[in-house]
Amino acid sequence: MMSFIREKDGEMRDMRARRFFLFSVFFLGFCLLPSYDAPFLANHAWGAEEYAVEISASLPEDVLPSADLAPEAAAGEAADHDVADTAVAEAADEYEDDYFDEDEELYGVRSDIAPIADPIEPFNRAMHHFNDKMYFWVLKPVAIGYKTVVPELVRVGVKNFFTNLAFPLRFTSSLLQADFGGALRETGRFTINTVWGLAGFLDPASMSGDLFPKNDADLGETFGVWGIGPGIYIVWPVIGPSSLRDTFAFAGECFLYPPAYLQPWYTPAGVRSYQIINDTSLRIGDYEALIGAAIDPYLAARDAYNQYRAKKIENKRKKLTSPAEIPSE
Amino acid sequence: MKKTIIMAAMLMALVLSSAAYAAAPLETVKGNVNRVLDILRDPALQGKALLEKKKEKLRAVYYDMFDERELSRRCLSRNWAKLTADQQKEFIHLFRQILENTYSDRILAYKNERIVFDKESALSSTQAEVYTRIITASSEVPIFYRLILSDGSWKVYDVVIENISLVQNYRSQFDEILAKNPPEKMLEILRNKLK
Numbered sequence: 305m306m307s308f309i310r311e312k313d314g315e316m317r318d319m320r321a322r323r324f325f326l327f328s329v330f331f332l333g334f335c336l337l338p339s340y341d342a343p344f345l346a347n348h349a350w351g352a353e354e355y356a357v358e359i360s361a362s363l364p365e366d367v368l369p370s371a372d373l374a375p376e377a378a379a380g381e382a383a384d385h386d387v388a389d390t391a392v393a394e395a396a397d398e399y400e401d402d403y404f405d406e407d408e409e410l411y412g413v414r415s416d417i418a419p420i421a422d423p424i425e426p427f428n429r430a431m432h433h434f435n436d437k438m439y440f441w442v443l444k445p446v447a448i449g450y451k452t453v454v455p456e457l458v459r460v461g462v463k464n465f466f467t468n469l470a471f472p473l474r475f476t477s478s479l480l481q482a483d484f485g486g487a488l489r490e491t492g493r494f495t496i497n498t499v500w501g502l503a504g505f506l507d508p509a510s511m512s513g514d515l516f517p518k519n520d521a522d523l524g525e526t527f528g529v530w531g532i533g534p535g536i537y538i539v540w541p542v543i544g545p546s547s548l549r550d551t552f553a554f555a556g557e558c559f560l561y562p563p564a565y566l567q568p569w570y571t572p573a574g575v576r577s578y579q580i581i582n583d584t585s586l587r588i589g590d591y592e593a594l595i596g597a598a599i600d601p602y603l604a605a606r607d608a609y610n611q612y613r614a615k616k617i618e619n620k621r622k623k624l625t626s627p628a629e630i631p632s633e
Numbered sequence: 634m635k636k637t638i639i640m641a642a643m644l645m646a647l648v649l650s651s652a653a654y655a656a657a658p659l660e661t662v663k664g665n666v667n668r669v670l671d672i673l674r675d676p677a678l679q680g681k682a683l684l685e686k687k688k689e690k691l692r693a694v695y696y697d698m699f700d701e702r703e704l705s706r707r708c709l710s711r712n713w714a715k716l717t718a719d720q721q722k723e724f725i726h727l728f729r730q731i732l733e734n735t736y737s738d739r740i741l742a743y744k745n746e747r748i749v750f751d752k753e754s755a756l757s758s759t760q761a762e763v764y765t766r767i768i769t770a771s772s773e774v775p776i777f778y779r780l781i782l783s784d785g786s787w788k789v790y791d792v793v794i795e796n797i798s799l800v801q802n803y804r805s806q807f808d809e810i811l812a813k814n815p816p817e818k819m820l821e822i823l824r825n826k827l828k
Contacts, residue, residue: 586771597731603809
């Protein structure tokens with residue numbers, strides 16, 4: 305009876321996996337239809353101009369660089385405001401423009417990343433607090449204990465192993481981004497590291513120089529490349545900082561994480577915990593530095609998350625449109 | 634004929650000037666980072682007793698390498714103008730100590746990680762970005778330095794670690810604090826943090 309249930313369970317999961325795969329293929333096909341104006345396929349679409357406009361659109365008006373506004377529009381708007389208001393706003397703008405316009409001039413686009421919306425800040429702050437305590441009371445002591453027992457070489461190997469194992473995620477994400485070269489390179493890396501790298505513990509593919517550059521990709525990034533914004537900031541207990549977009553992506557990523565298919569049911573959580581402990585043991589001090597240097601640790605973590613994700617997506621977009629200009633990651 | 638010579642001369646000047654320009658920011662960063670590494674590796678400065686002396690030397694490099702005022706100004710952006718000259722001075726002073734407290738331990742913990750200086754790119758005639766990577770056994774951390782040309786030398790005004798700009802990170806915090814509080818309150822928060 306038990307085995308029957310388990311089989312049934314396995315079937316269900318297979319079905320779900322198959323459905324997800326079909327969905328992905330369907331979506332990809334949809335994106336490739338010539339009539340569908342997929343933004344990431346049209347090279348011009350991500351030009352600096354449009355990007356700048358898109359960013360401006362998501363910003364409150366008072367921080368907009370005045371250059372973005374057509375002169376008539378600016379004049380018209382100014383007339384709508386009280387004179388005093390305008391004067392104050394202009395004074396502030398002038399000072400801010402001193403910094404932001406400069407950057408805009410420098411990079412062709414505003415280099416400052418738009419802040420992420422945070423309507424559920426009280427909840428997020430509570431979760432941040434919880435995660436912070438989790439880190440210092442549980443994760444860090446365990447990781448330090450683990451670190452003293454296991455030599456670094458092994459821990460790096462374990463990290464490589466899990467990185468190699470996450471190949472389906474990078475492969476699928478690359479395909480969904482229509483980054484066929486990236487998908488191919490990832491396949492090459494996976495094959496080499498699995499066959500000649502002791503199932504991924506070693507990373508011989510990286511030693512081949514520029515032949516197989518790492519091609520990191522995830523689903524949240526993919527959604528970002530498609531033009532979906534982060535939505536709102538969400539801090540999940542244990543998982544940590546995320547956004548609405550990345551939360552949806554995370555759900556999908558669970559299907560692409562091979563250990564998720566292990567039996568019995570609690571094994572994936574165990575494997576994942578071990579992976580987190582191993583990763584943490586290699587980066588002790590990073591989180592402490594971020595929090596220690598912060599005036600308001602919550603805001604620092606939020607901005608770090610936002611900058612990191614936004615930059616990752618921006619770089620990927622640039623890479624997809626002009627592969628030659630961007631140095632390999 | 635004359636035209637060709639003038640053209641050639643102009644072209645020559647252009648090429649030469651850009652070449653002369655190109656070497657500067659990367660070389661500056663490289664020189665300063667190597668000075669830091671020399672101090673860290675200096676056998677005469679090992680041991681706990683000499684830690685303060687080591688920090689003293691590192692501080693000297695920091696002053697040469699960074700444009701503190703520019704860094705502080707950019708962290709506060711438009712709020713900078715709300716501070717009086719004295720408050721600005723105090724802010725620079727407190728902010729430096731906060732950075733030092735956090736990052737000196739990180740720098741002193743340096744073992745034998747490899748630092749690669751990849752390239753530089755000019756952001757404008759007075760600003761540049763230098764791309765470096767710290768390669769450890771387990772990972773590769775990209776660190777970009779943003780520099781500004783002030784008084785004839787290149788000084789760092791922002792450090793971007795793993796795509797996270799230090800200045801922007803602080804700006805997001807100070808923006809929020811100063812939206813609700815006067816500058817004096819912010820300085821008090823900084824003072825308390827250093828206690």
